[in-house]
Amino acid sequence: MDVLADLLGGLATALSPQNLLYAFIGCLLGTLIGVLPGIGPVAGVALLIPLTLNLDPTSAIIMLAAIFYGTQYGGTITSVLLNTPGEAASAITTIDGYAMTKQGRAGVALTIAALGSFVGGTVATVGLVVAAKPLGDLGLRIGPPEFFALMVLGISLLVALAGRSMTKALISGVLGLLISMVGIDPVAGAPRFTFGSERLLDGISFVAVIIGLFGLSEILVAARGGTAQAVAPGLRALLPGRADLRRSVPAIARGTGIGFALGLVPGMTGSVSSLLAYGAERRFSRHRAELGSGAVEGVAGPETANNAHANGALVPLFTLGIPASPTIAVLMGAFLQQGLTPGPTLFAEHADVAWGIIASLFVGNVILLVLNVPLVRVWTSILRIPYPVLTALILTFMVVGAYTINFSVFDVFVMVAFGLLGLVLRRLDIPLAPLVLTLVLGPLMERSLRESLELSQGDLTVFLTRPICVVLLVIALAIAVSPLLSRLLGLRKPAVLAEDPEA
Amino acid sequence: MSHEQAFAEQAPAPDDQAAAAAARASDARLRAGAQVVLVALSCYIAVESLGLGLWTSFGPGPGFFPFVLAIALGLLALAWAAQTRRARADEDGPAERTDVGHAAAVLGSLVVLAAAMDLAGYQISVFVFLMFHLKWRAGRSWALSLVLSLAGSVGIYHGFDQGLMVQLPPSAIPLLAGWGL
Numbered sequence: 001m002d003v004l005a006d007l008l009g010g011l012a013t014a015l016s017p018q019n020l021l022y023a024f025i026g027c028l029l030g031t032l033i034g035v036l037p038g039i040g041p042v043a044g045v046a047l048l049i050p051l052t053l054n055l056d057p058t059s060a061i062i063m064l065a066a067i068f069y070g071t072q073y074g075g076t077i078t079s080v081l082l083n084t085p086g087e088a089a090s091a092i093t094t095i096d097g098y099a100m101t102k103q104g105r106a107g108v109a110l111t112i113a114a115l116g117s118f119v120g121g122t123v124a125t126v127g128l129v130v131a132a133k134p135l136g137d138l139g140l141r142i143g144p145p146e147f148f149a150l151m152v153l154g155i156s157l158l159v160a161l162a163g164r165s166m167t168k169a170l171i172s173g174v175l176g177l178l179i180s181m182v183g184i185d186p187v188a189g190a191p192r193f194t195f196g197s198e199r200l201l202d203g204i205s206f207v208a209v210i211i212g213l214f215g216l217s218e219i220l221v222a223a224r225g226g227t228a229q230a231v232a233p234g235l236r237a238l239l240p241g242r243a244d245l246r247r248s249v250p251a252i253a254r255g256t257g258i259g260f261a262l263g264l265v266p267g268m269t270g271s272v273s274s275l276l277a278y279g280a281e282r283r284f285s286r287h288r289a290e291l292g293s294g295a296v297e298g299v300a301g302p303e304t305a306n307n308a309h310a311n312g313a314l315v316p317l318f319t320l321g322i323p324a325s326p327t328i329a330v331l332m333g334a335f336l337q338q339g340l341t342p343g344p345t346l347f348a349e350h351a352d353v354a355w356g357i358i359a360s361l362f363v364g365n366v367i368l369l370v371l372n373v374p375l376v377r378v379w380t381s382i383l384r385i386p387y388p389v390l391t392a393l394i395l396t397f398m399v400v401g402a403y404t405i406n407f408s409v410f411d412v413f414v415m416v417a418f419g420l421l422g423l424v425l426r427r428l429d430i431p432l433a434p435l436v437l438t439l440v441l442g443p444l445m446e447r448s449l450r451e452s453l454e455l456s457q458g459d460l461t462v463f464l465t466r467p468i469c470v471v472l473l474v475i476a477l478a479i480a481v482s483p484l485l486s487r488l489l490g491l492r493k494p495a496v497l498a499e500d501p502e503a
Numbered sequence: 504m505s506h507e508q509a510f511a512e513q514a515p516a517p518d519d520q521a522a523a524a525a526a527r528a529s530d531a532r533l534r535a536g537a538q539v540v541l542v543a544l545s546c547y548i549a550v551e552s553l554g555l556g557l558w559t560s561f562g563p564g565p566g567f568f569p570f571v572l573a574i575a576l577g578l579l580a581l582a583w584a585a586q587t588r589r590a591r592a593d594e595d596g597p598a599e600r601t602d603v604g605h606a607a608a609v610l611g612s613l614v615v616l617a618a619a620m621d622l623a624g625y626q627i628s629v630f631v632f633l634m635f636h637l638k639w640r641a642g643r644s645w646a647l648s649l650v651l652s653l654a655g656s657v658g659i660y661h662g663f664d665q666g667l668m669v670q671l672p673p674s675a676i677p678l679l680a681g682w683g684l
Contacts, residue, residue: 167586424537
């Protein structure tokens with residue numbers, strides 16, 4: 001009953017007019033980012049962090065979380081209407097989604113995708129509610145050594161984000177850690193690598209780094225021309241028939257299970273969930289023979305899975321403080337900017353904020369369902385804006401986003417420098433995802449290690465005498481050596497895991 | 504289709520082969536340069552970290568973490584160089600190609616914008632930046648370029664100022680600042 005009371009309290013917070021407005025704006029912006037080419041969820045969430053710095057923490061995170069799951073839906077629109085996925089997790093939807101568009105059934109595909117996303121997202125949020133309390137209670141037993149072990153566990157996930165080369169992923173991860181070391185040392189207060197510049201005493205702005213690495217470098221990679229030729233379906237065409245709904249139900253159920261389960265596994269991306277959900281339809285659907293030629297199951301399954309995954313991936317963030325993907329790492333950065341540390345201690349120290357945000361996920365899923373289906377026409381009109389015009393406007397917002405972090409042009413230069421670095425890393429095929437993960441977790445790991453050793457007066461066995469700490473470190477070690485074991489056992493990494501997620 | 508026809512369609516033209524060879528050579532230079540930079544960076548950080556202090560009576564000092572990371576970076580860069588030598592040229596190709604002119608135009612315009620923003624103010628510098636991208640680079644009409652540039656400069660400035668209470672930089676030149684720019 002405690003959970004129910006907490007959730008009802010959270011709903012009261014989430015349903016306040018102010019927070020409803022921020023969830024609404026977040027859903028709108030998220031969908032827009034998902035629709036726009038050239039700006040992915042990582043850069044999109046980072047770009048909007050500065051605008052939330054003046055808000056209270058609950059409203060700020062509600063808006064950023066809404067942007068995060070809004071991008072999942074936005075990506076679907078371009079997949080269905082243009083055969084171009086707005087983000088990686090919607091790539092598989094292009095097969096049957098675009099085939100349905102060619103049959104004049106784009107409206108049905110979009111509505112079913114929205115329904116599936118709503119169900120998947122809502123069920124995954126219920127999972128978060130169920131997991132929150134027991135794992136949250138763990139927070140009372142978390143001290144600096146356990147926190148250090150959690151951070152080591154988080155960083156060990158770099159292995160899962162490795163892409164094609166483990167060496168390059170590790171280089172990316174080490175670069176992220178080194179960038180996070182710039183500024184005042186968290187324990188002794190000594191300036192590190194500041195080159196005598198006062199501007200660097202507070203470190204390199206996390207937001208400017210992410211906007212540069214993910215947003216600007218994406219624009220720098222290649223000039224694109226032309227205009228998308230998207231045709232919006234009419235309102236009547238949006239309504240699915242009874243047969244469509246009946247056929248979608250099993251696919252939505254399977255997609256929810258797959259997406260939520262994989263969302264809990266850090267390092268798994270939404271693309272893996274949607275691909276596996278499509279695979280499940282190929283195997284179990286009664287209409288599997290129609291897949292590939294416009295079967296509604298081919299839209300319902302993957303789209304449900306990627307939204308269930310997005311909300312499921314918030315479970316490790318909220319309960320353990322482990323970001324499961326680069327976008328979640330950016331969201332974690334937003335928590336930290338607001339003075340909140342996600343993880344077990346969040347429920348112990350800021351239960352009202354945590355439950356407010358969790359409740360807002362339910363509200364956000366309803367907003368996305370109600371808002372986005374009738375607004376398909378608006379999104380398609382945005383797609384008709386020529387890409388060079390969009391690029392110029394996106395660049396302007398990047399400059400504004402970088403400037404408003406500290407109201408300093410210095411951060412704009414930082415963004416430009418990291419845009420160039422991102423371009424070079426992409427050219428060298430060095431994945432960007434590990435860098436984001438370590439950039440966020442590095443300072444927390446260093447601080448907790450040094451606090452632990454201060455408590456134990458320099459005795460390293462402090463990490464081996466506390467049971468929770470030992471368990472977490474053993475899991476981290478198992479994850480870190482898993483690629484070696486896979487190689488010894490002759491297991492091949494699936495091709496889908498070789499891509500740099502969300503870059 | 505005859506054997507000869509099929510071969511003619513599949514075999515790359517000599518020009519394509521030369522371009523591919525040039526691209527591979529350019530990629531190899533970029534990789535070698537990156538590896539040298541990473542090793543040099545790791546040496547610099549290791550030396551700086553020693554100066555910060557590696558260990559105190561309470562455990563690791565401010566230089567401990569960066570020192571360990573610098574050593575790791577150096578070793579990883581060397582491992583990458585060794586892997587590159589072992590790999591065939593086509594196995595370690597670049598992930599994404601770049602339009603250098605486009606990248607230079609975007610980066611150059613951003614640097615000029617950032618350099619001019621404190622002096623000229625947000626509205627003037629972003630207006631010029633948007634006109635450059637919309638009119639000169641994208642080749643849009645004067646009317647569209649002017650409308651979008653005004654919206655992105657004057658519109659965003661006042662929208663942020665009055666809607667979000669976020670002040671974007673006004674001009675440091677008193678005359679322009681007096682005109683509300």
